[in-house]
Amino acid sequence: MAEKEDVTEKWARIGMPEQEPDKRRENFEEVPLGYTPEMAVKEASRCLQCKSPSCVEGCPVEIDIPAFVQLIKEEKFDEAIKKIWEKNRLPAVCGRVCPQETQCEGRCVLGKKGRPIAIGNLERFAADLARREGIEDVSPKAEPSGKRVAIVGSGPAGLTVAADLLARGHQVTIFEALHKPGGVLVYGIPEFRLPKKIVADEIESLEKQGAEIMCNTVVGRTITIDELFDQGYDAIFVGVGAGLPRFMNIPGENLVGILSANEYLTRANLMKAYRFPEYDTPIPRGRNVVVIGAGNVAMDSARTAVRLGAETVRIVYRRSREEMPARAAEIHHAEEEGVELLLLTSPIRFLGDEEGRVAGMECIKMELGEPDASGRRRPIPIEGSEFEIVCDLVIIAIGTGANPLLTRSTEGLELNRWGYIEADPETGETSIEGVWAGGDIVTGSATVIEAMGAGRRAARSIHEHLTREGRSPESCGV
């Protein structure tokens, strides 16, 4: 490398400009505003271009990070995005929602000094610029193979399988239960973190490359896995996510005004209820809102409630701040917007008014004991510390489980004891020949990029299967 001087000492990590908290409380527009080219170049110049870059090990789809960062530094922005596209079809999404602090940036050597390269921000910059300037992915496509693959579920796992198989010359059809493709990217993650236009554009470009998308098709009901084979599909990938909401199972939970985060966020995002009555689906607008749970989903729910005009929004969590599973940046954003944290607190029952609407919640204080199986200190209720809080809307965001709709209707599909599909972690193969699975339906709720990584591995294995010599399409069925 030419410059041996330690550029990292010259300037700190370049932060991304954001909408002011007071302003963004009032709208659903994106909070971080993106780098200018100058900012991106400056941030990229800090990268040490490590010979064996540890950052890449932290990226489940193995983007050549030093290479694309170097191209940004050289202001070759269109080449930078092409470098990213080699490994990742959804960079505008990942740059925004990947938990970089535990993935790529968590491994960056500069992290030791507390200033890892802002890889996510740079990835987002390159992707947004490409979108603005209409740069398209024109990577050469393989000859048509004549093979057809059915993909069930249009979340990040399914979309990745589709993109990878299209590039290898196979025909793909995606079957999606909802009326819009994108999975959690459209129904769960709010507009202010991931504009839906970005997801729609990515899906459109996949369609341009030849993917067929069949919405409103519930596999297991409208059509079964066996019937897909009968229709001549040579392989099937199942990426149906982990969309079964969990409840607390405490008294009063069915009062009006108590919703799962899935319901609340689906109303807001997929059905655009935040624009009611312009859109037809209503959403409860609470004055005093409580969100139970402390992951990304809880933060998204709380920040949605702020934007829908709540006076107070409180996160109730039974452990302490250190154990909160949400990304630090999201907790920070939520607090900036006025969300309060009620930590070491657990709900014990909900209180209703005479019309059956939620009016309050009885809670108990907790203290932390010995570490449990997850390695986190176990919360223990403090006797006699019960207290009540007033609330008129409660959102339950304590996690999701495996939705049994497809798995229950598919004979011979092996599940683990939590109802997730048993699949080979390297290939995604399931107990049924010709059926692969990946993403949240295999691992339980994880991340966008992990679902994409699983999709990539499955696509590779499906491709090998389809091109293996001496195989006729018929022999792949069940």
Added chain:
Amino acid sequence: MASGNVILNEIEAPLIAKKAKPGQFVILKAGERGERIPLTMAEADPERGTITVIYKVVGKSTELFKNLREGDSYQDAVGPLGQPTHLERVGNVTCVGGGTGVAVLYPITRGLKGAGNRVISIIGARTADRIILEEEMKSVSDELFVCTDDGSRGHHGFVTEILKKVLEEETLNLAVAVGPVLMMKLVSEMTRPYDVKTIVSLNPIMIDGTGMCGGCRVLVDGENKFACVDGPEFDGHKVDFDQLIQRLGAYESEERESSMAHRCRLDR
């Protein structure tokens, strides 16, 4: 076909028509900004590739549906959803329907008759011109009683009054009730002392219809069930109807606002 604010639509949906069984429903959405609305399939014709829904116009979305003209299309239709009715030969069956619930009851009744049961049907409505599917119900029942609240047709009074007589006179093996929640509750309470198994079809507010949101949860035998996946039919003796009534009213003020906004736009 049906009169006033009860509408019948035949919808082209070959994939759904091929799979539909009595008791199952579809979710329809009129346009880009529309709500997802669950409606039971009154009929499905796999040959023609069509399904038929019968619904009452009660608010903004059903109003939008009503204004679709022949050849127009729903933007989205998904199904078949829910568990099909368990159709078997049990002997004497009564099928009780109120209001538009009869649209949901009809395919179930037809199925039960087809399975070889003796079927006594009781249908009711507020007034004569609100009675729907009378001919159809007659054709699949051994006996049909019609009731109206105002006496303008058939028995002057509620369906439960006829049911009481039937319970006293016959040995029933199964009762099916579909209609307003209060009616289903009363029917279930009446059959309980006679120990007649009673199936009700519940209509909680739904969004996705695939078990993803939990909005359709109903308390059955002290346990939460998702009506869209586990139901919509449940054992009436185990359902917490009072809770269902409360939950159905969750969006009353918003629904009024939505209808008002819709009408204002139409007026302009």
